[in-house]
Amino acid sequence: SQQGEEDPQALSIQEGENATMNCSYKTSINNLQWYRQNSGRGLVHLILIRSNEREKHSGRLRVTLDTSKKSSSLLITASRAADTASYFCATGPGGYQKVTFGTGTKLQVIP
Amino acid sequence: GAGVSQSPRYKVAKRGQDVALRCDPISGHVSLFWYQQALGQGPEFLTYFQNEAQLDKSGLPSDRFFAERPEGSVSTLKIQRTQQEDSAVYLCASSLDGKGSTGELFFGEGSRLTVL
Numbered sequence: 290s291q292q293g294e295e296d297p298q299a300l301s302i303q304e305g306e307n308a309t310m311n312c313s314y315k316t317s318i319n320n321l322q323w324y325r326q327n328s329g330r331g332l333v334h335l336i337l338i339r340s341n342e343r344e345k346h347s348g349r350l351r352v353t354l355d356t357s358k359k360s361s362s363l364l365i366t367a368s369r370a371a372d373t374a375s376y377f378c379a380t381g382p383g384g385y386q387k388v389t390f391g392t393g394t395k396l397q398v399i400p
Numbered sequence: 401g402a403g404v405s406q407s408p409r410y411k412v413a414k415r416g417q418d419v420a421l422r423c424d425p426i427s428g429h430v431s432l433f434w435y436q437q438a439l440g441q442g443p444e445f446l447t448y449f450q451n452e453a454q455l456d457k458s459g460l461p462s463d464r465f466f467a468e469r470p471e472g473s474v475s476t477l478k479i480q481r482t483q484q485e486d487s488a489v490y491l492c493a494s495s496l497d498g499k500g501s502t503g504e505l506f507f508g509e510g511s512r513l514t515v516l
Contacts, residue, residue: 377442390442390443
């Protein structure tokens with residue numbers, strides 16, 4: 290079963306705009322990761338935020354984490370057509386490394 | 401190797417056939433995961449290895465699914481008597497971390513299984 294749910298399921302924006310995706314999860318976590326998947330390809334790690342962090346930046350990516358609400362958001366600033374992909378959040382509860390994925394947000398960036 | 405390698409990339413099987421999917425993780429990576437991804441869905445956890453030990457197989461959908469990693473490196477996911485509902489992309493991922501907090505997962509390109 291999926292641990293997390295992303296919202297929205299699909300998002301279409303113009304190049305240059307910002308894209309925000311949200312993730313809600315169910316159980317306590319040790320960290321939360323965001324991954325990207327281009328059509329027909331494997332997943333690529335984008336960023337990891339630990340449960341004791343509230344915000345993290347990496348290039349055009351900004352991730353927030355609110356453990357009290359069991360939610361996270363991924364912001365992609367100044368989007369590019371090459372950002373078109375599906376984005377997944379993934380949570381790890383700690384202990385050993387079982388990582389479970391959400392349902393994904395399909396992002397389309399129109400040139 | 402440079403990344404996680406999976407083979408075959410595409411497999412078509414007739415219902416009832418057995419299939420074997422191979423995963424070659426990044427050298428030295430302790431943890432290895434198998435996921436099943438249906439079209440338009442997120443990856444669903446199948447099983448997890450730490451070196452050669454299979455620590456969690458709670459996601460395997462039935463006893464027709466079997467995974468092994470005998471020498472703590474290459475892993476094989478075997479599906480016996482395939483059914484149409486087994487059609488999916490099977491993703492393998494490896495991670496350097498052995499214990500403690502979760503680290504980044506490195507994914508292969510996946511093996512797309514189609515059962516006719």
